[in-house]
Amino acid sequence: MSNNEFSDNLSKYANPREYDETYKSYAADLEFIKAHLVESHQTIIELACGTGRLAIPLAKQGHLVYGVDIDAGMLEYAQKKADAEGHNIHLSVQDCTQLNLPIKSNFIYMTGNSFQHFLTNESQDALFISVKKHLNLNGEFIFDTRNPILQELLNVDISEESIELKGEITKVISQEKYNPLTQISACTSTYISSKKEYKDGIKLRYTYPLELKRLLEQHGFELIHIYGSWKKAIFDANSISMVVHARLK
Structure with a gap:
């Protein structure tokens, strides 16, 4: 894969086992996504899926999960975990700004504040263009990013x-x-x-709420809601997070 703005920004993920151990007990985002997917056996796409912390339990729940990440080491670790637990997930090393999956979905999600890896306006635009290509009409995109205080x-x-x-x-x-x-x-x-x-x-990168709203509108998305946390806290100026729920119009 050619160098891009992500290539030199991955040292935090050099040890997938340590990364997985650090975050394995965090479940607020997983519970949010599980509750949102009320129908079973959906085909869903996870961006920046890392070590499969969400993808594997969602596959266990019966969903067909396509997970992408730019870091091959993280995906190798995720595949070993999935194999050990006997769950089938479709993993591929991809740049989220240039997604090329064989399916379209009604639901795409990205957690872990991965949106902050898109450092430029150009890469943020490219992300939304990629997501749009892989969403069905009225499909939903949910992601989080830290609120700039x-x-x-x-x-x-x-x-x-x-x-x-x-x-x-x-x-x-x-x-x-x-x-x-x-x-x-x-x-x-x-x-x-x-x-x-x-x-x-x-x-x-920190993106401000009005920037996010304009970005969504620019790419044909309707903003359904912004929460202040994965536990659906009310979003205000002091919220640590923005959990964005959008729909493709």
Whole structure:
């Protein structure tokens, strides 16, 4: 796959097992999606599906799941998990801005704030064009992204915590620095244990609510609702998240 804006922004996903262990107990987005899919045996598409945290249980529920991710290592790990549990999911390494799947669906979703990986206006547009090509008329697209709370973003945030990785206590020092012109936050983490020290980083774009609404309208989507969390909290200026529920008109 040719280099693009995502290619150098994947170091956070270098160890799929550790990533899966970190997030395996989080279920709010899964419960939201499960409740939304009231009819069983639907053909659905998950973008940026990672290690299959949602795709596998949704396949277990009876849905035909097509999962795509740009990181081959994450998908390999997801496939091993699915095989071990005896669930059939269709996984493919793809750039979400250039989707090429053999099906169209009534439902596409993307969680984990993956929308923040689309750093430019061009890639955000390309994402919606790709989604639109794979949705049936009146099909729904649900995704989340962090709500930009400006007074928090403008502070250079340095935090330190101790976590357990591979049975060993590791100190993690993280720093976030936001560029208000590009709306991109550069996040770097340093991991220090008795055996080694290493760093990873990620760039994340923050998109404002009115930008999102215009983006949806521009690409022929109707905004059904914005929630403040996957637990359907009311969205307001202090909400950490925006969970966007849109329909293709």
